[in-house]
Amino acid sequence: MNNRTLPYILILPVTIFLGVFFLYPFVLVAQQAFTTGAGFTLDNFTKVTSHWKFSTSFKNTLLLAAAVVPVQLALALLMATMVSNMKKGRDLVLYVWTIPLGISDLAAGIIWLAIFEQSGFLNSMMHGLGFIDRPTNLISYQSPALVFVAIALAEIWRATAIMLVILVAGIGLIPKEYYEAAEVFGAGPWKRFTRITLPLLRPSLSTALVLRVILAFEVFAVVQALGGTLYPVLMGETYKYQFELLNGGAAAAIALIILGISIAATLVILRVLRVPKGASI
Amino acid sequence: MAATHQTRASGRFVYVSGVVLLCAWVLVPLYFLLINTLSSPEAVNAFPKSFIPEFDLGSLTFFANFSGMLSALKNSIFVAAITMVLSITLGAPAGYALSRFEFRGKETFRFLILLTRAFPLPLLALPLAVMFIRTGIDDTIFGLALIHTTLALPFAVLITFSLFSGIPMELEEAAWTLGCTRLTAFTKVVLPLVLPGITASAIFAFVISWNEVFAAAVLTIENRTLTAFLLQNLDTSPLHLKFAGGFILVVPALVFIFAVRKYLFAMWGIANR
Numbered sequence: 001m002n003n004r005t006l007p008y009i010l011i012l013p014v015t016i017f018l019g020v021f022f023l024y025p026f027v028l029v030a031q032q033a034f035t036t037g038a039g040f041t042l043d044n045f046t047k048v049t050s051h052w053k054f055s056t057s058f059k060n061t062l063l064l065a066a067a068v069v070p071v072q073l074a075l076a077l078l079m080a081t082m083v084s085n086m087k088k089g090r091d092l093v094l095y096v097w098t099i100p101l102g103i104s105d106l107a108a109g110i111i112w113l114a115i116f117e118q119s120g121f122l123n124s125m126m127h128g129l130g131f132i133d134r135p136t137n138l139i140s141y142q143s144p145a146l147v148f149v150a151i152a153l154a155e156i157w158r159a160t161a162i163m164l165v166i167l168v169a170g171i172g173l174i175p176k177e178y179y180e181a182a183e184v185f186g187a188g189p190w191k192r193f194t195r196i197t198l199p200l201l202r203p204s205l206s207t208a209l210v211l212r213v214i215l216a217f218e219v220f221a222v223v224q225a226l227g228g229t230l231y232p233v234l235m236g237e238t239y240k241y242q243f244e245l246l247n248g249g250a251a252a253a254i255a256l257i258i259l260g261i262s263i264a265a266t267l268v269i270l271r272v273l274r275v276p277k278g279a280s281i
Numbered sequence: 282m283a284a285t286h287q288t289r290a291s292g293r294f295v296y297v298s299g300v301v302l303l304c305a306w307v308l309v310p311l312y313f314l315l316i317n318t319l320s321s322p323e324a325v326n327a328f329p330k331s332f333i334p335e336f337d338l339g340s341l342t343f344f345a346n347f348s349g350m351l352s353a354l355k356n357s358i359f360v361a362a363i364t365m366v367l368s369i370t371l372g373a374p375a376g377y378a379l380s381r382f383e384f385r386g387k388e389t390f391r392f393l394i395l396l397t398r399a400f401p402l403p404l405l406a407l408p409l410a411v412m413f414i415r416t417g418i419d420d421t422i423f424g425l426a427l428i429h430t431t432l433a434l435p436f437a438v439l440i441t442f443s444l445f446s447g448i449p450m451e452l453e454e455a456a457w458t459l460g461c462t463r464l465t466a467f468t469k470v471v472l473p474l475v476l477p478g479i480t481a482s483a484i485f486a487f488v489i490s491w492n493e494v495f496a497a498a499v500l501t502i503e504n505r506t507l508t509a510f511l512l513q514n515l516d517t518s519p520l521h522l523k524f525a526g527g528f529i530l531v532v533p534a535l536v537f538i539f540a541v542r543k544y545l546f547a548m549w550g551i552a553n554r
Contacts, residue, residue, distance in 0.1 A: 003382065006378075006382070006463075007378040007381075007382035007384040007387075008384065008386075010374040010375055010377060010378035011374070011375045011378050011379075011390055013370075013371045013374065013375070014371050014372060014374075014375040014394075014434060014438060015390065015393070017371055017430070017431070017434065018393060018394075018397060018431065018434065021405070021409070021427055021428060021430070021431045022397055022400075022402075022405065022431055024412075025405040025408040025409050025412070026400075026405070026408075028408030028409075028411065028412065029404065029405070029407055029408040031408075032407070032408060032411070075303075078299075079303060082296065082299065082300055082303075085296075086300075091542070093300060093304065094542065095538070095539060095542050096304045096307055096308060097303065097304070097307060098538055098542065098545060099307055099308075099311070099534070099535060099538055100307060101538060101545070102488050102492070102533075102534030102535065102537055102538040103492070103530075103531055103534050104491070104492030104493070104494060104508060104530055104534070105492070105494060106492075106494045106508050106511060106512060106527075106530065107492075107527045107530040107531050107534075110314070110511075110523050110524060110526070110527030110530075111310045111311065111313070111314045111527060111531075112310065113523065114310070114313045114314055114317050114524060114527075115310060115313060117520065118328075119325075119326060119327060119328040119329075119330065119520075120330065121313050121330055121332075123328065123329070124328065124329035124330035124332075127328070127329045128329060135328050135329075157306070157307070157310060165545050165546060168546055169546045172546065211398065214400075214401055217401065218401045218403060218404075218495075220403075220494065220495055221494040221495070221508075221512060224512060224515055225512075225515060225523075228515070228516065235403075235495065238404070238407070239495070239498065239499070242407060242410075242499060243499075248407065248410075248411065251407055252407055252408070255401075255404040255407055258401055258404065259400065259401060259404065262400070262401055
């Protein structure tokens, strides 16, 4: 075994594995979506998109992502800059802030259910403060706005940590000298943030946003745990077609639609946050 | 100067209270879950809620005795363990190759790894369900572990890549001149140094599998994992069962994130370059 072949032997297992369980299934899912038994057809797509629930779940998925991701970005940036200036207790604070990273979306949904359910902590708090006499059902079809707020809060709570980790790592790569130089020239904290941190953080920002937006389009278990059928989303529809309606072709069609909007969003983010050639750290 | 001193002091106050508030934002919901878990089923369904747990194991006992729950818990642990072993044994060699060699196709390979992160991976569960039925590994722990490995593998490659990059090539070269072969230099010099990091990335793989909901729900029917079991029974199960289940899901996460906290940032630092 020489140095020529060794690297290929080392990467071979991963390549084969991803070929079989990543690339090949994508071919299969496309095949499944574009066929109904007899040749190429768009039937699956017309079928799922013409269903009345599709436009609702499509709109809901995008709306949730649009509400959640900007808040998470702002929050993660705030937390990352707060931590970068911290002297004492940095490790403890970072640990606490990254706890949700290890928590599954299902568990996060259940946690926020404990707050928003009828006999939950929000109602108990309102009762304790004398605002209400009896518990009201907060998560019901009569209060769609509240259902949305509960799901959005659970998503923000759970998935800000992944952006935080990426941004903290990114800030760590920015040379300290830039900040010192800016301070010498009289730049205040805000100016240092907008003129140094933000532009130099672009690669991390795009990684964080791409990852987060894709996960936002895949939102599923949080919604199932909190809203159930009250707030239909695309991934939930996929699940339903696969299981309750036993229509694999339709499920695959929605899967491809989710993939499509994920790719579109990724391309937009990469384009907007691209680093000009030769202008990296 | 007194005025600047005062603004600085008030700025400090805003900063510290901001940090405390954000910590509370993470911790308080977890505390609520803890209260519900450590209360009797009656207390969980009662109103108004107490804000102090009564340290009653009723909910947890109910959870443990609920039919199918313990086997689901066992399945979750097995799937996560297989995922952990598979993603490290497959991923670490690739991470080593990326950090030590320049070879044709390296960029293509890195692109393939990054590509997997940019795709909604749980959706792969749909075609794989069909493929698994054909090969006879449908509804098995092993089949599910394979797709969880697809989720965890890119991370394993990237973390081990950054770990091996952190160990100077000179150390290995010194071992070669002292009579080590490529293999013994690796096992005697490099491996002891990266072992803590490898453990961390193994734990990370475990957590990814432990938490995964969609693929688990699609690919298992009889052999449900804990997440799939809880999801399937969301409509029908009583509140105290949900909360106890949620708690059991969260506890390993708390421990694991604590164990890997040092490596979380290193891995993303390198992954962005």
